Amino acid sequence: MNRKEFIFKSSIGSGSLLIGTQFSATTGKDFQQKKTSSLQLLSKFNFEIDKLRIQQLGNHFIWGVANAAFQVEGATQIHNKLPSIWDEFSLQKGKIKNGDTANQATDFYHRFAEDIRITKELGFTHFRFSIAWTRVITEDLHSENLQGIEYYIQLLKEIQSAGLKPWVTLYHWDLPALIEEKGGWANRQIINYFKRFVEICADHFGDYVDRWFVVNEPAAFTALGYLSGYHAPGKKSPFNYLKTVHYVCLSIAEAGRLLRVKCPQKKIGIAYSYSVVHGASPKDASVVTRVDAFLNRLFVEPSIGLGYPEKDLPVLKRLKNYFEPGDDELLKFDFDFVGVQYYFRVVVGKSVFIPFFGGREIPASKRGVSMNSMQREIYPEGLYDCLLRFKNYGFKDIVVSENGVCYRDELKDGEIIDTKRIEFFQAHIDQLVRAKIEGIPINGYFVWSLTDNFEWSEGYNDRFGLVYIDYPTQQRIIKHSGLWWQGLLVAPSQ
Numbered sequence: 001m002n003r004k005e006f007i008f009k010s011s012i013g014s015g016s017l018l019i020g021t022q023f024s025a026t027t028g029k030d031f032q033q034k035k036t037s038s039l040q041l042l043s044k045f046n047f048e049i050d051k052l053r054i055q056q057l058g059n060h061f062i063w064g065v066a067n068a069a070f071q072v073e074g075a076t077q078i079h080n081k082l083p084s085i086w087d088e089f090s091l092q093k094g095k096i097k098n099g100d101t102a103n104q105a106t107d108f109y110h111r112f113a114e115d116i117r118i119t120k121e122l123g124f125t126h127f128r129f130s131i132a133w134t135r136v137i138t139e140d141l142h143s144e145n146l147q148g149i150e151y152y153i154q155l156l157k158e159i160q161s162a163g164l165k166p167w168v169t170l171y172h173w174d175l176p177a178l179i180e181e182k183g184g185w186a187n188r189q190i191i192n193y194f195k196r197f198v199e200i201c202a203d204h205f206g207d208y209v210d211r212w213f214v215v216n217e218p219a220a221f222t223a224l225g226y227l228s229g230y231h232a233p234g235k236k237s238p239f240n241y242l243k244t245v246h247y248v249c250l251s252i253a254e255a256g257r258l259l260r261v262k263c264p265q266k267k268i269g270i271a272y273s274y275s276v277v278h279g280a281s282p283k284d285a286s287v288v289t290r291v292d293a294f295l296n297r298l299f300v301e302p303s304i305g306l307g308y309p310e311k312d313l314p315v316l317k318r319l320k321n322y323f324e325p326g327d328d329e330l331l332k333f334d335f336d337f338v339g340v341q342y343y344f345r346v347v348v349g350k351s352v353f354i355p356f357f358g359g360r361e362i363p364a365s366k367r368g369v370s371m372n373s374m375q376r377e378i379y380p381e382g383l384y385d386c387l388l389r390f391k392n393y394g395f396k397d398i399v400v401s402e403n404g405v406c407y408r409d410e411l412k413d414g415e416i417i418d419t420k421r422i423e424f425f426q427a428h429i430d431q432l433v434r435a436k437i438e439g440i441p442i443n444g445y446f447v448w449s450l451t452d453n454f455e456w457s458e459g460y461n462d463r464f465g466l467v468y469i470d471y472p473t474q475q476r477i478i479k480h481s482g483l484w485w486q487g488l489l490v491a492p493s494q
Helices: 028-042 047-055 085-090 108-122 146-161 190-205 218-226 238-262 282-297 314-322 381-393 419-437 480-489
Strands: 062-066 126-130 165-171 211-216 267-274 277-279 338-342 346-350 359-361 398-403 442-448 467-470 475-478
Touching: 047 419, 047 480, 062 165, 062 398, 108 146, 108 475, 108 480, 126 442, 146 165, 146 190, 165 190, 190 238, 211 218, 211 238, 218 238, 218 267, 218 282, 238 267, 238 314, 267 282, 267 381, 267 398, 277 282, 282 346, 282 359, 338 381, 381 398, 381 419, 419 442, 419 480, 475 480
Parallel strands: 062 126, 062 442, 126 165, 165 211, 211 267, 267 338, 277 346, 338 398, 398 442
Antiparallel strands: 346 359, 467 475
């Protein structure tokens, strides 16, 4: 996750608690001391109250963690993997903070068994990951790379052998660079390239996967990659951006129809980003409407038959330039479930200097609000607003497919005391409960993320994980937030 520049530019007390826990070395007396320290600090949280909260969500509520291939796998140049747009973007000077790359990332490619074991130990029952398009095809963009396919089969088997349910994202932003050379998402031919990728995944992984996300955050990767240029492939063209919007929407629906034929018994969904938009004053209502159409409605409404929100954002009328006969119907697809991804609120005010929107974002840093380390506002109530909107759209099965918070976590005396992250989760779970009580069909929640990872253009500074990664050694150390989740989700007898 990272949409920073999206606009305009074992249980407690059971004795089985994993410890501020290093999955490599602490033993004996030092281990016991660290364990006691962790328990003492975590005792400030009332686990009984927290457990009562989550009980209101029901016994069948889904609790999971999420990651994405490019952000964690590393191993970018082995087993015939093709370069992605992010591999090439990362090599351009100044594109990634500190000159970071994902060449190693968290080495999930080699360490996935360890991370799946940690997921199980923390009490989560569902594991979301993505398949790298660049690992499963060859240079002709059609043939199968059997080494990459075998890797994902082994990963899926490991997830299942741990008793976890896999949720698979097909596209999480790592477009093959060879396709970008042909125009990428701004070339209508992308629909056929994407269908071939989806076909390979369905054929080889369909027996293992019960839930598919067709793409992750289409509003983000199109705007950041083709409009602002802040993300790969770094393009800045309003005209190409509009092309990508339409061709991505068509690709999503076509991929959904293909999956329905290939995997008729499986559930097909999509993961949409959402940021609640408020005005700085009542006079900013028109700006709110336009920004909301851009951020939150642009990719949802075509798929459910409402078309593009061009009435509220008139520049979208230009999308008709890229329509072919029948596209209105081809845009529609009836998803079995929807994933919503919520991180922060956006506040806007009028500005005559900003084309199309007539307004500008008012940074959280100027509003005196609680923020994460990317300077985005922490606003838990927005999660409820998001869930309510998707209920009103008519979705009957909703999951929060990403939610989390980044800080500049520091390792001190073998522990990461991230109390603010625990408070973040408590506040957002309150909003889940509120939604459930009011009849919103919210059925699951995925933490972003299990481990710290490569945060796109932000590099490695900002950490979202429940598990701290010491990048030089690749050591995994469970943060206090991870222990808190363990205290909630793992029964004492376990």
